[in-house]
Amino acid sequence: MSQSQSQNGLFIWTPEQLLAATAQLNGEWIGLEAADSPSLNATRIITDTRKIEAGDIFLAIVGENFDGHSFVKAAVEKGAIAAIVSQPVEDLRVPQLKVEDTRLAFGQIAAYRRQQHPNLKVIALTGSSGKTTVKEMLRHIFTQVEAAHSSEQSTTLVTRGNLNNDFGVPMMLLELEQQHRYAVLELGANHVGEIAYTAAMVKPDVACILNIGTAHLGEFGGRDNIAKTKAEIYQPLTEASTAVVPFDDDYTQQLTTAAKTYTPNVSLFGWRQLDEKGNSLPGVYATEVETTALQSHFKLHFGKQAAEVEVTLPMSGEHNVSNALAAAACAYAAGINPETIAAGLNQATSSKGRLGRQALGIHQIIDDTYNANPNSMRAAADVLAAQAGYKILVLGDIGELGEASSDEHNKLGQAIADKSVDVLLCAGEFAKDMVVGAKSQGMQQAYEFATKAELLPKLQAILAEKNEQQQPCTLLFKGSRSTTMETLIDDLLSTEG
Template identity: 50%
Template sequence: MHTSTTSTGDLTPWTAEDLKAATGGVWFGTIPQGEFKRILTDSRDAEAGDVFLALKGERFDAHQFLHQVQEQQCQVAIVEQVNERLDMAQLIVPDTRLALGALGTYRRRQYPNLKVIALTGSSGKTTTKEMLGAILSRLAPTLITRGNLNNDLGVPMMLLELCPQHEYAVMELGASHQGEIDYTSALVQPHVAGILNIGTAHLGEFGGREGICKAKSEIYQHVNGTAIVPAHDDFTGQIKNIAPQPQLSFGTGGDVYATQIQLYAQSAEFTLHTPHGQADVQLPFAGQHNVENALAATAFAIAIGINLSDIVAGLAQAKGAKGRLNFIQHQQYLFIDDTYNANPTSMRAAADVLTQQQGIKVMVVGDIGELGDDAVAEHQQLGQDLNTKQLDAVVAVGKYACAMAEGHDKIHAFSTQAEALPYLTNLIEKHQPQTMSFLFKGSRYTHMETLMADVMEKL
C-alpha cells in the first residue's frame, strides 16, 4: 500500500535561490550554498541540512530559539528579525507565517500534474479523509493531511512534504475564523473541493451556523474542477448557490447515495449508487454517519476519475484514525475510543453506535468546546437527546456536566475525571460478570482517553 511519506530522502531539496524566489526575502550575510532537505518550524527537530522557519505568534516567538537550532548544527533560518550574533545564514521576510504559506504555494506549483482534493465540514472530515486515503493510496502514492494539520500553518507544512512520486493529495481544511479556508484553499489549488456538512462545531467563533456556512464555503473559491456538495443538509440550498459548476452531490436525493443500508455493531453494508453505476459496499466502520462519510469519499473520488471498483475496494480496506471509533476488546468489556474530538453532531452519532453494542451500555462524555454563548444550551440539548437513547448510563465530566445532567436520572455529572473514576469502577463491579460496552468521547482538550485508560487499568 502506498501512503504519504515524510522521509527526507524523498523530499525535493531547496536551494537558497528557491527560498528567496518563494518568499521574496533578502539574505543577510553570506548566501548559503548547496541544498537543504527540509523546512521546519519546531526548533527541537532542527539539524544539519535543515532550514528553520521562526514563527511568531501572540504568545510565542521562535526567534528566541535561533541560538538553540544553531547549536544543533542547523545553519539556515528564515526570520523576521536578524540575530547578528549568530553565525548562520538568515533570510529576512516581513512575516514568517505568510512566508510559510508562500513556500507551500511554491512547492505545490512544482507539481502541476498532482490531482488534489480539498475537503471541509463540521464533522466527519478526518474519517472521510482516511477513506479517501485508502481509496487513492491503493492506486498511487498519496499525500494525506496528517493529524490536525488543517489550518493556516498546518496546510502549508503538509504541502512541503510533496514528493515527485505523489500522484494524489487529500487535504483537510479547517476553519477557526473567516478567511482561513480562502487562504488555505488558495495554497492547495484543488481540482475537487467540497463541504461535508454544516454543524455546530466552532459556533462561538462564527456567531452561528450561517457564519460557519460562509466560512466553509470559501473552499469553492479556488477549485479548478468539480464542487462536491451535500444533498441532505440544512444549508444545501446556500451551498449549491455558492459552489461553482460542475457540481456532484452526495447523500439522500443526491448523485451519490446509498440504499439497503445494514448497520452492525462494528461495520455497515449498503448498496452504493453513483452516476457510473452501483455496487455493494462492505464498510469496516460503524454508524449511519460513516455511511454518509463513505458517500462523500465516493463523490470526491469519482470527481477525480477513480473507477467504482477501486472505490469499493478502497472503502473495504479503510481504517479509522486513532481516537475515531476505535474498538478495543478487554476481557468481557468493549471500550470504544472516540476521544479524538467532539461536536454536538458527532456526540449523537457516537451514541447511536454505542446503542448497537452488546450488554450494559455506558457513554462517558467530556465537554464540547468552541460553542461560545451557546455552550450551556447545546449541552442541555445534548443531555436531553442522550437521555432518550437506548443507553444504560451516561457519565458527563467537566464544566458543562451539570447542564447535560439537569433533570435526567440516566445522566450522572462529575466535575473532574478523578471524581468520575470511582463511579465507573463501582458500576463495573455492580454489573459483573455481565458484558459491558463503554464509549468515551469529548473535545480534544478534555483528554477523555486518560479516563478510559484509568478505567481499563482498574479491570
C-alpha cells in the same frame, strides 16, 4: 518538476527559488555574496530547532507566545545553512533571507512548492465533523490505487494528525515529493478567512465540505458564519475543478450556490434520497443501508445511471456511511473508478480514539475520545444504541460552544434520552445541563459529576453489579479533546486489571 530540481525524489530549494517564493513579501538575501551560494541548496525548511539537521534552512516563525528569531543561532549551531527572518540576526555566519512576515512567508513558500507539482491531484476537506475519518478512508482508497499500479512508494500525501491550520497546512505541503500523485489535505478553521488562506495555497482540484455543524460555534457566532467560512474552500476552484457538497445538510443550497460561483462542476453526496424521481437525487448516494454493531453494508451509486458497487464498511454508525459517501465522491471526482473506491472503503479502519474497541472482562469498551461536537456526540449515541448488552454512555464536555454551551448540552441530553441507552454518566462543567436535558425527556439513569475522578466509582459500581449478574455491558466514552476522556478508560482498565 525536472530531474535537476530533485534529489532522491526530494525538492531542492535554491536561493533564487526562495526569492521567487517570497517576492510578495519583499524577500531579500543578506550575506549571500559572502556564502558559497552554489552549495546553498536544501531539501528541508524547518521551523522547529529540535528537528534541525545539517543542511536544513531554518524559518523563524513568530507566534503569539514565541519568537523563532530567539532560536536562529541555535539552529545554525545544529547545522542550518541559512535562515528566513523578518528581523536580521547580527553576527550570523550563514545567509539570511529577510521577509516582511515569516508566518506569511511560510504560506508563500508552501504555495510555491504546490505550484511545482502541476500534475498533482489535490483533494481538500473541511467540515464540522468527520474530517479525519474521511481522510483515512481516502488514504485506504488511494492505497488501492497504488496496489493496482504495483507502486512500491506511497504516491499519496495525507495530512498527519491535526496539521490543518495556517501553520499545519504549509508544513504538509513542504513534504511533497516527486513520487506524489495525490494529496488529501484537511483544512480547519478557528476564524473567518483561515480556510480562504490555506485553500489558496493548496489550490485543490476537488474541494469538499462534509457538513455544517456546531463545532466552534462560540468562535464564529452562529452556523450561518460557520457555513460562510467553510465555503471559502471553494474560492480557488476553476472550471476544471469539482466542488463536493453534502446533500443531507441544512446548508446544502447555500453551499451549492457558493460553489457554483467558482466552478460549474458540483457533486452532491448523501444517502437519504429525498426524491428518487426528481432531480434532487445526489450524484453519489447509498441504498439498502444496513448498519450493525461492527460494520455498515450498502450499495454505492455514482450518478443516476452510472456504476453501482457493494460496500461492506468495517465501521458502525450512519454517520460513517455519510463519511464513506463523502470519500467516494471526492475520489470519483479525482478520477478513481468505483471498484477501486469500494475496495478501499472495504479496508478502511478507524484511527485511535475513533470508535476503537477493547475488551474489559465480559464487557466491551468503545473509545471515541479523539474529539467531540454536538453532531458527533449524537452519532456516538446511535452507535452505542446499536450494540449488544447493557449500554453505558460516558461523556465529557463539548468545548468551543461559547454562550450556547449550556443550551447545546441540554439539547444533547434530550436527544440521548430518546435513544436506546441504559445509563448516561457525565463529567465536567456542563454535565448538569446534559443530565437535566436527559431527565426532562424521562431518562432516570442519568448522573452528573464535576470531575472524571468522581465519576469513576459510580461506573465501577455499575460494572461490579453487572459482573455479579453476568450481564455484558458496552461502554462508549467521548468528549472534546480538552477533556481527555481516554484517561478515564486507562483508570478503569488499570483498576479492573
